[in-house]
Amino acid sequence: MELTLLGTGAPEGLPRPDCPCAACAVSLGGRARAATALLVDGALLLDLTPGAALAAARAGHSLAGVRHVLLTHPHDGPAVELPVGLPAAGRVPDGRELALISGHRVRAVAMDSPGTGYEVTGPDGDRLLYLPPGGATAGTEGNGPQTPYDMVLLDVTGRPDALARLRANGAVGPVTDVIAVHLDHDVPPGPELERQLAAAGARAVPDGTTVVVGDYHAVPDLPRRTLVLGGARSGKSFEAERRLATFPKVLYVATGGSRDGDTEWAVRVSLHRDRRPASWRTVETCELVPLLAKDGPPLLIDCLALWLTDAMDQAGAWDDATWASGGERELRERTAALVAAVRGTRRTVVAVSNEVGSGVVPATASGRRFRDELGRLNASVAGECEQVLLVVAGQALTLRGPDIR
Numbered sequence: 404m405e406l407t408l409l410g411t412g413a414p415e416g417l418p419r420p421d422c423p424c425a426a427c428a429v430s431l432g433g434r435a436r437a438a439t440a441l442l443v444d445g446a447l448l449l450d451l452t453p454g455a456a457l458a459a460a461r462a463g464h465s466l467a468g469v470r471h472v473l474l475t476h477p478h479d480g481p482a483v484e485l486p487v488g489l490p491a492a493g494r495v496p497d498g499r500e501l502a503l504i505s506g507h508r509v510r511a512v513a514m515d516s517p518g519t520g521y522e523v524t525g526p527d528g529d530r531l532l533y534l535p536p537g538g539a540t541a542g543t544e545g546n547g548p549q550t551p552y553d554m555v556l557l558d559v560t561g562r563p564d565a566l567a568r569l570r571a572n573g574a575v576g577p578v579t580d581v582i583a584v585h586l587d588h589d590v591p592p593g594p595e596l597e598r599q600l601a602a603a604g605a606r607a608v609p610d611g612t613t614v615v616v617g618d619y620h621a622v623p624d625l626p627r628r629t630l631v632l633g634g635a636r637s638g639k640s641f642e643a644e645r646r647l648a649t650f651p652k653v654l655y656v657a658t659g660g661s662r663d664g665d666t667e668w669a670v671r672v673s674l675h676r677d678r679r680p681a682s683w684r685t686v687e688t689c690e691l692v693p694l695l696a697k698d699g700p701p702l703l704i705d706c707l708a709l710w711l712t713d714a715m716d717q718a719g720a721w722d723d724a725t726w727a728s729g730g731e732r733e734l735r736e737r738t739a740a741l742v743a744a745v746r747g748t749r750r751t752v753v754a755v756s757n758e759v760g761s762g763v764v765p766a767t768a769s770g771r772r773f774r775d776e777l778g779r780l781n782a783s784v785a786g787e788c789e790q791v792l793l794v795v796a797g798q799a800l801t802l803r804g805p806d807i808r
Contacts, residue, residue, distance in 0.1 A: 476535035652682060
């Protein structure tokens with residue numbers, strides 16, 4: 404199947420009309436995106452949007468051969484004028500299948516929000532899945548084992564859990580070409596969008612791009628071990644979570660534990676927990692070495708600074724006498740064991756830690772000791788990771804490894 408993306412943006416397009424935001428301000432020229440619409444082999448149009456005929460002409464195609472126009476979601480605002488010669492647009496009831504005269508078969512897929520997804524099988528057997536904006540599958544694509552699609556087009560940035568659900572049951576496999584559509588102004592354009600999508604195993608293409616379903620498209624290899632550094636409230640935890648948001652069954656390792664009587668800490672922990680995908684599992688522990696040694700789903704460790712606090716507590720590192728009489732040696736052994744476990748692990752790992760050296764010199768000896776040990780730990784773990792990121796004001800900078808752009 405040959406697929407032309409007449410538009411790749413959200414229903415309101417990008418830039419949005421009269422929107423002054425930074426993303427809209429720079430979404431001009433080649434970065435502008437019309438509302439998403441797909442032309443399949445010149446015979447099937449998925450979603451009718453304003454200017455579809457002109458968009459097809461710019462891409463070197465005509466809508467003259469279109470025999471079916473299917474809609475995926477309710478269209479707000481005034482009715483879109485139907486180009487001359489096109490059949491009336493409609494939606495297929497969930498679960499129904501259409502056999503088109505062109506040799507394509509289309510099956511309507513139920514969604515968990517208003518709208519309809521479409522599975523399209525071409526005459527040669529290639530299969531694609533197209534989901535509406537803000538939607539995830541609610542039928543068998545979200546539950547039972549599936550045969551991987553050759554291509555999936557969905558709202559990756561708005562519903563990363565939709566991609567995680569498809570991965571969980573095999574509907575998205577290692578060679579499935581995942582293309583992000585319905586792109587809105589809540590995601591920055593350009594290299595940062597490419598970086599975020601690549602971390603999810605997906606890509607975006609400009610409006611007017613023609614792709615062949617079933618052709619292999621290489622997605623950058625994702626680093627298996629990533630260290631995310633940043634200052635307090637820099638957005639490092641959010642960046643780490645976003646990197647695994649499209650992957651199911653992540654094990655979130657919280658090293659902070661609970662603090663009796665500290666209601667503010669309890670609120671922080673609750674907010675962290677509430678924003679994680681429902682499919683993730685959480686364990687509160689500082690015993691990282693056994694987890695790293697086991698096979699299993701990806702680990703998100705948040706954070707190494709709290710792990711170090713616990714390790715220094717156990718080593719008695721806050722007391723000068725204890726530190727000198729064996730506490731330093733014990734801490735070195737603990738950190739060496741952790742670093743060795745990171746080196747030897749076969750799991751996908753994203754670890755979070757606080758960057759040091761950018762603030763005021765601690766006023767106490769114990770404070771300076773913690774700063775020094777955290778710096779050493781960060782450097783040692785970074786040395787065992789394929790990628791190291793530094794997050795500043797919510798922006799991730801690549802310090803080591805693939806830039807994934």
